[in-house]
Each structure stands twice: as C-alpha cells, then as structure tokens.
Amino acid sequence: MCMEIPKEIADNYEIVHCERPIRTNKTPEPCDGCSKLVVDRHVDYRKFKASKKMQSHWRIKCRVCAMYYNPESGLWNLPNTATSNHKLTMFYERFYKKDK
16 A cells, blocks of 8 residues: 655655666686686685694685695695595694694
8 A cells, every 4th residue: 555645745855766776796706726617605614623632723615616725735625535634634733833
C-alpha cells in the first residue's frame, strides 16, 4: 500500500529518487600457489600443535590449490603430504632453536 506524501511536507523537501547501485564484477586474479584465475582467494591459518619433542607453529593453507605456504622459499609449493608436514616441522624446529 503506497501512501502519498502530503503536499505541505512535499513542498518543504526536495524528493530525489535514488538509482539502484551498480554491481561491480570482481576481476579474477592468479593464485600465488597454482596460478589459477581466482575471484576470491581464501587462506586458512591453523595452529599445528606438536608433541613435546616438536615445536608448535602456525600453518597457512590456500583453499583453492590446497597448498601450504613454505616459509623457507616464500612460495606456496607444499602439498598436504607427510613429507611436507615433516619439512614444515623441521623448519620451525631449526627456526626456534636459533632464537634460543
């Protein structure tokens, strides 16, 4: 139900009809790890809780290419395998031993 604005109120205000906002299309950008064109890239940060012998650390994983960030090389080139997990753990072991 549409009600009209009374004339005495309408004379006091300038009524402007707003245009509908224009949607902008996001441009796809290449993923850092796999170079696929991605519109919205999502990255997961999770803390790897290790046993007493190993050092706990943060791991960064791309949801698009499912690769982990390699802090040694600065690239997204570690797949989710046992070898990669061992490489990450050993890197952080050496990294934290240098600080002590």
